[in-house]
Amino acid sequence: MTSRTTGGAPGPGADAAGRPPAQTGPEGTAGTTGPDGTAEGAGPKRTAGPGGVALPSARSAVPPAPGTGVPRTGSALSPTTAPGHHAPAPPPPTSPPPPGPNPRSPEPAPPTPGPAPPSGRFLARATLVTASLSVAAALLGLVRDQSLARLFGAGQDTDAFLVAWTVPEFAATLLIEEGLAFALIPAFSAALARRAQGAPGDPVRSLAAGTLPRLALAFTAVGALLALAAPQFVAVLAPGLPVPSLAVDCTRLTATCVLTFGLAGYCSAALRAHRRFLAPAAIYVVHNIGIVTAMYALGGHWGVRSAAFGVAAGGCLMVVIQLPSLVRELRRPSGRAGVKAAAATQPLDVPLLATVLLFALCRQSQVLIERFLASGLPAGAISHLNYAQKVAQLPMTMSLMLCTVTFPVVARALADGDTERARDRVERDLALAACLVLLGTAAVVACAPELVGLLFQRGAFTAQDTAATAGVMRVYALGLLGQTLTGVLVRACFSAGRATWYPVAAMTAGIIATSWLGAWAVGPWGVEGIAAANAAGITLTAVLLLAGTGRRGVPIRTGPVLRELSRPLRAATVAAVAGAQAAALPSAPLVGLTVGGATVTVVFLLLGRALDAQGCATVLRSVRTLTRRLTHAVLR
Secondary structure, eight states: OOOSSOSSSOOTTOOTTSOOOOOOOTTOOOOEEOTTSOEEOOOSOEEEOGGGOEEEOGGGSOOBOTTSSSBOTTOSSSOOOOTTSOOOOOOOTTSOOOSSOOTTSOOOOOOOOOOOOOOHHHHHHHHHHHHHHHHHHHHHHHHHHHHHHHHHTTSHHHHHHHHHTHHHHHHHIIIIISHHHHHHHHHHHHHHHHHHTTOSSOHHHHHHHHHHHHHHHHHHHHHHHHHHTHHHHHHHHOTTOSOHHHHHHHHHHHTTHHHHHHHHHHHHHHHHHTTOOHHHHTHHHHHHHHHHHHHHHHHHHHTTHHHHHHHHHHHHHHHHHHHHHHHHHHHSOOSOTTOOOOOOOOOOOHHHHHHHHHHHHHHHHHHHHHHHHHTTSSTTHHHHHHHHHHHHTHHHHHHTHHHHHHHHHHHHHHHTTOHHHHHHHHHHHHHHHHHHHHHHHHHHHHHHHHHHHHHHOSTTOOHHHHHHHHHHHHHHHTTHHHHHHHHHHHHHHHTTOOOOSHHHHHHHHHHHHHHHHHHHHHHHHHHHHHHHHHHHHHHHHHHHHHHHHHHHSSOOOHHHHHHHHHHHHHHHHHHHHHHHHHHTSSSSHHHHHHHHHHHHHHHHHHHHHHTTOHHHHHHHHHHHHHHHHHHHHHHO
16 A cells, blocks of 8 residues: 655655745744654744734745846735836826736735644654653553562452452543543644634633633542442442452542543643653553552552552552643743734533543443453453453554554644645554554464463462463454554544544444353353454454544545555464464473564564565564664664
8 A cells, every 4th residue: 555645744845735845044944853752843933913813924925036126926015027127117096906916905825834744753753752651651561460460369359459440441541542632632733723823812722721620620520429339330340249348449449540540631632732742651651650569568458459549649640740741831832922812711522522432431341341241250250351451452552652643643634634644644554553463463372371471470370370361362362453443543533623423333333242242152151252252343343443434534545455454464364373383382481482472573574575564564664774773873
């Protein structure tokens, strides 16, 4: 699949729309990259005209015709003048105006363009920052899960905490990763575009003033209601728990996440729209640090309740780490001198917020279905599902890091009216994300027993727990491509900042399929049947979104996208079979994991390159570039 534009930086000698660049004088400087890996665009200096409309400076006016001091044809300053002739005197007031532009009624100035689209280098650096901190957070998440397994095993205490863990899981999806971000990032992108076009007042501050207080009040009310209704919540979510009181205590502690995650998600969305990615990428690092610290410091006295307290403390850290950056962005002057009119506070689009929250709620309800069905199975079933899901979803999480960076780029492109750039960016994201997640899927399927044994088999986590978790993990992995495609496509649906019910309908169809298949499969296949139902339901959602996104969001080309996705899928199938055979040869789990993972990687990349998979080619280019830079740094 090819695309006409890069979706990132325009090619040399042209802007994002293919126009030749304007001459840049001393006041027109190129965009720079901030200290946290962020872009700070700059352009020609402009002054505010009547009504607060930004006008180009004198140096950015149309250049004079050759051999004259008079502007060219079409200038707003003089009528048409032939080269080498003086401009004729204007006609007397009583005579009719000459044809062509009227010198007494100049044409309105063209709209002020926003900052240049972020360059490919900026996107790569921002993705690297986000991915690096996400890997650190994922590793700390593994430490958290290992600590939970080591201290409390995979029994009824852990099951009780994992029921309460549903609250931060839902809060992260609804308020940080998807729901609130899908509404706020396009809203802040549109406000930034209006600010760049010279709108009166400061649309960005007006949006913050109109949304943050109301949302904070709503978060507080919902969190308090959940803490009061914790017994009913536990009874509905996991009616088969033998000791529900422990789950109730943990739920009341984790209910604070509704407020803290909501504020953290608001800060993250606003900062990403401003192309600030360092602080938002670090929130899960500090959150996991809070949980692990609380478990080891308080676990001897509070038991598994210490983990729930760590969830509450980590949520506060997520807000604290982002707040200074957001305050700096909101205090930053808009750069339009002379504009004193204050814009009215701008409330958030309620229909848009309703659709994105309902979508995120439907998607996260897969966890509710799983735990409801598993609560009637023997003790430890919920824990096996949780551990398997945490590890199996790591490839999906890593593959969506690029989309976390490019979602504000797509939203800003649509706010500027550049649909082609938005489409090309989304299609490239689909190709690269699918390549990365399928490589991870092949590795998980091939090396699941070795992976689970190395990560969790110690303390109270037995060999039987390892076998059960590995089996569930392999089944979960079959739905990772659907999870990734859903994550990319739903961002394309909501990037225009308009309410659309199609993603909610597609996700509802997937949830219905998950419920029916899970209820049917849990009897004969237990937890593996639940995982299979999850994979089937999310795959159905991805298919529906792929079929309908082009008509409701960014107009992607479905046929070329499907052809592109088939290439890494074929490579991953062969790589998983080869990797499983290689991993089974050594007896030591670490050696088996190393051999199996290396086999999967080599086979996948070679086959993907042979099949001309766009994502594999991008990965190989990135590896070659990184290798050259490391070699140069070592040898110089």
